[in-house]
Amino acid sequence: MTPFAERLTLAVQDKGPVCIGLDPHLHLLPAHFRERYAGLSGPAFRLAAADAVQAWGLEVLQAIDGIAAAVKPQVAFFEQLGAPGIAALERLVAQAKAMDLLVVLDAKRGDIGSTAQGYCRATLDDTGPLGADSVTLSPYLGPESLRPFLDCCDAQGKGLFILVRTSNAEADALQGNGVAEKVAGWISMWNQSRSSSLSLGPIGAVVGATVPSEAMALRAAMPQSWILVPGYGAQGGSAADTLPCFRADGLGALVNSSRGVLFAKAGEEARYQADHQALVHEHALAMAAELKALQIQRA
Numbered sequence: 001m002t003p004f005a006e007r008l009t010l011a012v013q014d015k016g017p018v019c020i021g022l023d024p025h026l027h028l029l030p031a032h033f034r035e036r037y038a039g040l041s042g043p044a045f046r047l048a049a050a051d052a053v054q055a056w057g058l059e060v061l062q063a064i065d066g067i068a069a070a071v072k073p074q075v076a077f078f079e080q081l082g083a084p085g086i087a088a089l090e091r092l093v094a095q096a097k098a099m100d101l102l103v104v105l106d107a108k109r110g111d112i113g114s115t116a117q118g119y120c121r122a123t124l125d126d127t128g129p130l131g132a133d134s135v136t137l138s139p140y141l142g143p144e145s146l147r148p149f150l151d152c153c154d155a156q157g158k159g160l161f162i163l164v165r166t167s168n169a170e171a172d173a174l175q176g177n178g179v180a181e182k183v184a185g186w187i188s189m190w191n192q193s194r195s196s197s198l199s200l201g202p203i204g205a206v207v208g209a210t211v212p213s214e215a216m217a218l219r220a221a222m223p224q225s226w227i228l229v230p231g232y233g234a235q236g237g238s239a240a241d242t243l244p245c246f247r248a249d250g251l252g253a254l255v256n257s258s259r260g261v262l263f264a265k266a267g268e269e270a271r272y273q274a275d276h277q278a279l280v281h282e283h284a285l286a287m288a289a290e291l292k293a294l295q296i297q298r299a
Contacts, residue, residue, distance in 0.1 A: 004159030005200040011069035021258025022073040024053040028263045030276045050084030057092040063280040070102040103132040110138030120148040134159030159202040167208025167231030184221040191224040209237025215244035233260025239290045
């Protein structure tokens, strides 16, 4: 069993720090997928939409093969489609793993006791339906809410990404006033006995590219942690904004883009409708090149 931090290190060294979100916004999918569920409602809609989402997701995985180190399925877009949506998510997670893409399940779970154990089995545990490589978690019920996931890390070599300083505009209302630093302290403490490859451990943090002024201090507070960096691209974060999340050795950050890679930008709609796979591939390559150039300039 190779620990998550080591698997992520190898993947990033091989492909770069690119993570692509799998966020199937139903109104943004190519027209030939939207036609499958247009005009439907209720169970028929959910079944047809889930089938379209699965087919779309498999094509996205093909488009980013060899470019991304990881994918980040956003669970909410699948859960809204009920049982068919969860089945589609299971299929996409299994396919991503078969392609040697690490799966960061974006679930943001957080609860206590047996409920937390249930969430862990549902998302992370290999005996459950998904068995993702890692999962995003909300820590705001306290350390107890994270213990089942920490146990799974130890027993099965999994990883966690705990919300520390997120990219949304109103995050400071809760995460300011020392709260983010408090959570960063927990993460640093938990990694001290778990770090392996290049002193990186399996307990990671979520720190947005939209808060670069805070990211440097948070990186210093969590020297052994991988940082998942949302906010790059469509949310306004630039490649340069991600730089404070990296360590001096160029490791330690996994940069995510979802809408900025998956869907058409201004002036691209016709190309997107004609061959969305080619455009996704192009967007992913451009992201990888931008992040690589940033690291070369830094060196």
